Amino acid sequence: MDVKEFLQYEKMVKINLTESQQEWIIQKANMLDDSFSSLSSIDTEGIEPLISPLGLQNPLREDVAKKSIHSRRNISQFASAIPWLFPSPENHRIGGYSFEK
Amino acid sequence: MKNDIYITRNDVEANNAFALADNIMVKGGRTTAGSKILFNYVSPIDATVYRRLIDSGMELSGKTKLDEFEVTGITIEDDELFSGAVLALENKTCKVALCNDVFGKTRRQAPQRGLYYIRPTYGTVSRFGLIQTVSSMDQIGVACNSIEHGFEALSIIAGHDENDLTTFMQESYCYAPKEGKLKIGIPSNILEKTDEKSREGIRELTSKYSSEEFELKYFDVLSQIMCILSSAEIGNNTSRYDGVKYGYRTKDYTDLNNLYTNTRSEGLGLNMKLASIVGAMVLSSRNYERYYLKSMKIRRLIKEYCDELYSKYDTIVLPLTLEDADPYANFALYALANLCGLPSVSMPLAPSNGVQLVAQVKNENVLYGICKGGR
Numbered sequence: 001m002d003v004k005e006f007l008q009y010e011k012m013v014k015i016n017l018t019e020s021q022q023e024w025i026i027q028k029a030n031m032l033d034d035s036f037s038s039l040s041s042i043d044t045e046g047i048e049p050l051i052s053p054l055g056l057q058n059p060l061r062e063d064v065a066k067k068s069i070h071s072r073r074n075i076s077q078f079a080s081a082i083p084w085l086f087p088s089p090e091n092h093r094i095g096g097y098s099f100e101k
Numbered sequence: 102m103k104n105d106i107y108i109t110r111n112d113v114e115a116n117n118a119f120a121l122a123d124n125i126m127v128k129g130g131r132t133t134a135g136s137k138i139l140f141n142y143v144s145p146i147d148a149t150v151y152r153r154l155i156d157s158g159m160e161l162s163g164k165t166k167l168d169e170f171e172v173t174g175i176t177i178e179d180d181e182l183f184s185g186a187v188l189a190l191e192n193k194t195c196k197v198a199l200c201n202d203v204f205g206k207t208r209r210q211a212p213q214r215g216l217y218y219i220r221p222t223y224g225t226v227s228r229f230g231l232i233q234t235v236s237s238m239d240q241i242g243v244a245c246n247s248i249e250h251g252f253e254a255l256s257i258i259a260g261h262d263e264n265d266l267t268t269f270m271q272e273s274y275c276y277a278p279k280e281g282k283l284k285i286g287i288p289s290n291i292l293e294k295t296d297e298k299s300r301e302g303i304r305e306l307t308s309k310y311s312s313e314e315f316e317l318k319y320f321d322v323l324s325q326i327m328c329i330l331s332s333a334e335i336g337n338n339t340s341r342y343d344g345v346k347y348g349y350r351t352k353d354y355t356d357l358n359n360l361y362t363n364t365r366s367e368g369l370g371l372n373m374k375l376a377s378i379v380g381a382m383v384l385s386s387r388n389y390e391r392y393y394l395k396s397m398k399i400r401r402l403i404k405e406y407c408d409e410l411y412s413k414y415d416t417i418v419l420p421l422t423l424e425d426a427d428p429y430a431n432f433a434l435y436a437l438a439n440l441c442g443l444p445s446v447s448m449p450l451a452p453s454n455g456v457q458l459v460a461q462v463k464n465e466n467v468l469y470g471i472c473k474g475g476r
Contacts, residue, residue: 013380035325051237051397053404065385
């Protein structure tokens, strides 16, 4: 983990660290990251993930990791609605009312 | 205040009292989970375990200190502080002490003071009212100075709870020591890595039973899996602490982002910050498949392996420490019970610091039987 990647994680978890804390965490995280490489030696082809020891079935779709869009950009893509309301997607129904352009 | 435990009442008879770790809720009282971020949090509910013990006629002697959200073992310094549950029992302030031992601290320390720690099967004891740390591994256990007291308390708190849908449907549990021929599995590859006293203690214990040595598979990756899955869940569970609805709120903020960031920076300790960063790292798009998803798949392999193992043995015996003092390496000794939801008991055993017995799901009676006969 380099400093740039570390700063992204720091922002993601909404924490500010002092320089000495950053150094300590980067050191620990890199040590852990190195140790995680041993997992690749285990063949898990065709194995279903186990979320909980109770063997609960996940009723939701499987997670697909992809880059997310910043909320400001997301909102800016939609037509602005009535100015005194929070901008919402076109034809978004709230309580049965449709907000049109 | 006696020796790092909180006493709320001085008029309680210790022989009929229980202590709760400070991440188990009691209505109207503060429940801090050992963290500044919940320093003023007053619980609106009673935990099911508390309610059941009170209804059985026991009294609450007090709440015990714990490491922040029970996250421990990241640095060696953590290990020097004794678990509040262990100290409460040692000071004879209560008959049993309940806590959620995820990373093995109480399991390791209890036998050093001549005590037992019973970690029941995941899903037998309700987690309603327990402040979550690692949801798929959290399980309230019982520390006690006598194994009979421990299982007596466990039979009161165990059983289905409508408020916790991850509990089994079985309404109640009755624990009795299992008698008859028991077979103990001894993982030779782990015994090689522990000290001579532990090996001697284990040999003496297993000499009273039919036993067999075997190589425990996946031992070399247990610490890694435990770390990946627990940090991902810790990061997720602590994301709710933002200073908005309850708990600590920073005085230094100008907008919502500041409020969240400064509150969490000031309110959470270094171990929690490390766990959150590592959690974000293993769940990032770059690492999700190779770490988190991979770990969950290996978890299934380990569970299936354990099912096969317990068709041959009634229980397996593990030491409580390895010769390598690194707490990260020692996670592996406690990870098996956590990852597969297995019951375990750590018991004092001279000349070693104690041993840990791990049985198949819902086989606490086997552990009870060995504890009664093993000393």
